[in-house]
Amino acid sequence: MSAPKSVSRSSKLGPEERDAAIEALKTRELDILVVGGGIVGTGAALDAVTRGLSVGMVEARDWASGTSSRSSKLVHGGIRYLEQLDFRLVREALIERGLLLQRIAPHLVKPVRFLYPLTKPVYERIYVGAGMLLYDIFSYSGGRPPGVPHHRHLSKRQMLRAAPSLDKDAFVGGLSYYDAQVDDARYVSSLARTASFYGAHVASRVRVEGFLKVGQRVVGVKAHDLETGERFEIKARQVVNATGVWTDDTQSMVGERGGFKVRASKGVHLVVPRDRFQSKIGLLLRTEKSVLFVIPWGRHWLIGTTDTDWHLDKSHPAATAADIDYILEHVNSVLAVKLTRDDVEGVFAGLRPLLAGESEQTSKLSREHIVAHSVPGLVVVAGGKWTTYRIMAKDAIDAAASALDGRVPPSTTQDIALLGAEGYQAAWNKRSKIAHVFGVHKVRIEHLLNRYGVLTDELLDLIRERPELLEPLPGADDYIGAEVVYAATHEGALHLEDVLARRTRISIEAWDRGVSAAPVAAALMGEALGWDQARIDNEVGNYLKRVAAEIDSQKQPDDESADRVRLEAPDIVAK
Secondary structure: OOOOOOOOOOOOEOHHHHHHHHHHHHHOEEEEEEEOOOHHHHHHHHHHHOOOOOEEEEEOOOOOOOHHHOOOOEEOOOOHHHHOOOHHHHHHHHHHHHHHHHHHOOOOEEEEEEEEEEOOOOHHHHHHHHHHHHHHHHHOOOOOOOOOOOOEEEOHHHHHHHOOOEOOOOOOEEEEEEEEEEOHHHHHHHHHHHHHHOOOEEEEOEEEEEEEEEOOEEEEEEEEEOOOOOEEEEEEEEEEEOOHHHHHHHHHOOOOOOOOOEEEEEEEEEEEEHHHOOOOOEEEEEOOOOEEEEEEEOOEEEEEOOOEEOOOOOOOOOOOHHHHHHHHHHHHOOEOOOOOHHHOOEEEEEEEEEEOOOOOOHHHOOOOEEEEEEEOOEEEEEEOOHHHHHHHHHHHHHHHHHOOOOOOOOOOHHHOOOOOOOOHHHHHHOHHHHHHHHOOOHHHHHHHHHHHHHHHHHHHHHHHHOHHHHOEEOOEEEEEHHHHHHHHHHEOOOOHHHHHHHHOOHHHHOOOOOOOHHHHHHHHHHHHHOOOHHHHHHHHHHHHHHHHHHHHHOOOOOHHHHHHHHOOOOOOOOO
16 A cells, blocks of 8 residues: 655646646545636645645636736836825835846746837936836835836837837937746646645635525535536635636625725737737836737737726727727837738737726726625635735735634745746757757747746657657647647646637737637647547637637627627637
8 A cells, every 4th residue: 555645736737637636626625725727726735835824726728818918927026106105005015026037937937128208308217217216216125126228218210220110200319128927827727736736725616606604604605617517515614716707707706895995997909910010128108098918929919908988898898999909009109110900910809807896997997906805715815916916815824824723934925936947048058959859949948948847858758759740830830739738738728719818819819819729739639638639629619600600709899789799709618
């Protein structure tokens, strides 16, 4: 008889691990159950399990399938919050930015440089320069270097040298500064996988449909496994509601709203090929409502965002023709050669979870977060911004831990790197040798290292066994077949959409939104997950309908029309 394992550690998050997690959720009373698999929920699961608590986490769809995969892909202090005098939030976010860049996920979080064009020669330079100086000072205030260079003042000639495609009459000079960027969906799936590695029982496609109560106390949830149709109960001493824009819906199941309301604000981004205008660095532009970023993104630019109220379907927020025209109009105000709708290869829309009641304008609503023990046994965490997820998660678990018997250790996540991070720099320094061994261009190895870190070895093992997996996917040359197989076997991808929209970003980066890649990717997933041909065809059909509905919705004039058209595509059917 073998000795029981004292520590549960598996770096895989595949079908077997999901089955084991659900079995544990059904049969054990947990210390903490986290509801919601976005950036805050996965962060909370990692925070709790690394304190030595028994932890479960469930997500109704895929990891990061809501807001957390549809952000501006920036890890930043929020330079516009300086103008709102929200110094504490900016400082906190900049400290977190340095931590993510240098310790927690250097393979996923990278520095990115921005230009800020000036239209007035003296006063504006002094005003903006003072703000950026404060930004730099705050970034040093966490006791470690910020991980990015400080800001610089630039002349008009220097601006044009850095960004030759700018309209020379649109500015008089400018400044440059640094923030950081991240593939948000990849980060969240890596975070879920890291929580699983440390012993958390995590399962996607498990929907919470009610709460278990003893008197007024919440003691667990009623869960529905959408993959098998099974319904079961999960017992937990404390439940953490980390459902973002769905917070009010989740709270209503227990009959409490938590004393505050979460308001959804829609942000739309465009994806444009990198060759549509010439610039070495990104742009930050002021608009009458907020700010507009032009962000370097591999062979693309991400341009956004909008900021409008959204009261319709939260799962599939839809961009409209008006949203797209708004973004194009503002970015064209500084470009010599204007962009048109024909230049747009991808569009995505996400919802910010803003704390309601502080302002009628969503752009001025607080990005602070709230943690509350709304009823005994239930902690709710809401608001906040992507960059400060770790602080939100820590505060939520602190609140839950305070209600547990015995002393719970403090958070340790400031010292815990994501899987793939440890040894990343050493692997990066060997990238040319790795490329030579596999007979591929160095850029291909760099792509893998910047998505998987040292776990790239696991993909290379797949390629050794099956060299055909080194072939790029049709219409999406940046991605190879091995990444599809790995997503299914190691990263918790259960459906084709999970791979094309989140494990990779083919759905927004490819001109055809992944239509060409879909049959090949589905066949690879089917082989890994044991699908029959009918299932493969169904997955492809559902994805193609999603793409068609999104493209049609982006031609509509208003939110109501776009929402109606987008919802014509079937969602992944629950059993």
